[in-house]
Amino acid sequence: MGFYAIQIITLILATIRIQALMQYQKVKLHPSQNVVTTTISSRCSSLQMRLNPESFAGTKYTITEFPRPSLRRTNSPITDFSNDVQVKAKEMVSIMYEANGVGLAAPQIGLNELLFVYNPTGKESSKHMERIVCNPIITKYSEQVEVEEEGCLSLRSDFASGRVSRSSWIEVEYHNELGQKVKRRLKGFEARVFQHEYDHLNGILCYDRFPPEDREKIQKNIEYLLGLYKENDAIIEPNEKEYIAMQPRPLTGKHMPPLDMNTETESKNTRIDSKEQLPSKGGFGNGGYKNKNTSNAKEKKVKQKVRNGAFSSNPTFK
Numbered sequence: 001m002g003f004y005a006i007q008i009i010t011l012i013l014a015t016i017r018i019q020a021l022m023q024y025q026k027v028k029l030h031p032s033q034n035v036v037t038t039t040i041s042s043r044c045s046s047l048q049m050r051l052n053p054e055s056f057a058g059t060k061y062t063i064t065e066f067p068r069p070s071l072r073r074t075n076s077p078i079t080d081f082s083n084d085v086q087v088k089a090k091e092m093v094s095i096m097y098e099a100n101g102v103g104l105a106a107p108q109i110g111l112n113e114l115l116f117v118y119n120p121t122g123k124e125s126s127k128h129m130e131r132i133v134c135n136p137i138i139t140k141y142s143e144q145v146e147v148e149e150e151g152c153l154s155l156r157s158d159f160a161s162g163r164v165s166r167s168s169w170i171e172v173e174y175h176n177e178l179g180q181k182v183k184r185r186l187k188g189f190e191a192r193v194f195q196h197e198y199d200h201l202n203g204i205l206c207y208d209r210f211p212p213e214d215r216e217k218i219q220k221n222i223e224y225l226l227g228l229y230k231e232n233d234a235i236i237e238p239n240e241k242e243y244i245a246m247q248p249r250p251l252t253g254k255h256m257p258p259l260d261m262n263t264e265t266e267s268k269n270t271r272i273d274s275k276e277q278l279p280s281k282g283g284f285g286n287g288g289y290k291n292k293n294t295s296n297a298k299e300k301k302v303k304q305k306v307r308n309g310a311f312s313s314n315p316t317f318k
Contacts, residue, residue: 052065052099052153052156053098053099056094056095056098056099057094057098058091058094059091059094059095061091061092061095061109061110061111062109062110063095063099063108063109063153063154064107064108064109064110064154065154065155065156065225065228065229066154066155066205066207066222066225067225067226067229067234067235067236068110068229068234069233069234069235070107070110070111070112071107071108071154071200071203071205071235072203072235072237072238072239073107073112073203073235074112074203075106075107075112075113075114075201075203076112076113076114077113077114077134077135078113078114078115078134078135078175081134081175081177081178081179085115085134085177086132086177086178088111088115089115089117089132089177092104092106092109092115092116092117093117093119093130093132095109096117096118096119097119097122097124099153100122101122101153102118102119102120102121102122102193103116103117103118103119103193103196103197104116104117104118104153104197105197105200105201106200106201107200107201107203108153108154108200114134114135114136114201115132115133115134115201116133116136116197116198116200116201117130117131117132117133118130118131118133118193118194118197119131120189120190120193131176132176132177133174133175133176133194133197134174134175134176134177134179135174135175136172136173136174136194136198136201137172137173137174138170138171138172138194138195138198138247139171139172139173140170140171141167141170141247141248142167142168142169142170143167144167144168144169145165145166145167145168145248146165146166146168146192147163147164147165147166147251148163148164148166148192149161149162149163149164150162150163150164150192150196150206150209151206152196152205152206152207154205155205155206155207155218155221155222155225156221156225159218159220159221160207160218160221160222161214161218162206162207162209162210162211162214162215162217162218163210163211163214163251164196164206164209164210164250164251165209165248165249165250165251166191166192166195166196166248167191167195167247167248168187168188168191169185169186169187169188169191170185170186170187170191170194170195171183171184171185171186172184172185172186172194199246202238202239202242202245202246203238203239203242204238204242204243204246205238207222208238208243208246208250209246209250209251210250210251211250211251211252212252
């Protein structure tokens with residue numbers, strides 16, 4: 001009887017964790033902002049999506065959504081650590097909490113600067129865990145990787161999540177809001193959050209790391225976001241150089257090796273203007289991938305640990 005009781009408790013805890021994982025960057029809706037159903041085409045039928053808040057308390061900034069160009073552009077280093085940086089960072093932290101996230105990068109609010117904020121607990125009451133990161137560099141990635149689900153406010157995370165491979169631990173250097181140099185070794189969930197936000201500063205979205213089947217599952221959402229943006233300066237794909245430099249490499253599938261981009265393929269940073277030009281169901285950019293080539297040189301084998309997010313020890317992450 002005791003054994004069955006333990007099994008039941010384990011299942012209940014797993015269910016709670018699954019629900020909590022969806023909170024990494026899920027939108028906190030205001031009472032008037034319910035899940036909406038929008039028909040985007042006969043091919044996509046009805047699509048349910050959550051809306052990002054139109055505004056946030058105490059700031060002029062809002063969430064920048066794909067495919068706005070600020071998410072893909074080059075970002076400038078922070079050189080002036082005046083009070084302006086601290087005020088800006090404080091507003092970003094406030095937006096992060098109001099959006100029910102654990103991290104927010106400057107490009108996500110339309111600022112092309114090497115700046116992001118995070119709190120791995122996701123709780124405003126744990127202010128001692130808040131971090132303001134300027135001009136970061138990841139100096140070392142662990143060979144061991146973990147695979148968990150990630151979402152992003154800039155992709156309306158509820159309907160644009162997928163599996164992402166991240167290093168289990170990393171060594172980093174950055175400046176804090178006072179301009180002081182910081183060196184740290186991060187592991188577990190905090191390392192994953194840092195890597196996610198660091199990607200934003202290089203114009204990389206978590207979507208760029210999804211395996212093909214996960215990209216296909218959220219294609220309707222991607223097409224919908226493309227349709228919402230009416231300007232002609234949208235940037236769809238990441239910079240090819242930044243994509244090739246990504247560590248660890250994206251997954252080809254649930255239990256498959258990482259992906260390599262074909263360097264001979266031109267990046268397709270062009271706006272999609274019509275239904276005929278919409279990306280294929282395989283996801284935009286899939287044609288730019290190829291299987292990793294093997295060379296005669298002996299390569300160091302990378303350990304890859306695939307984890308089920310349902311049993312993550314990081315309950316705030318999606």
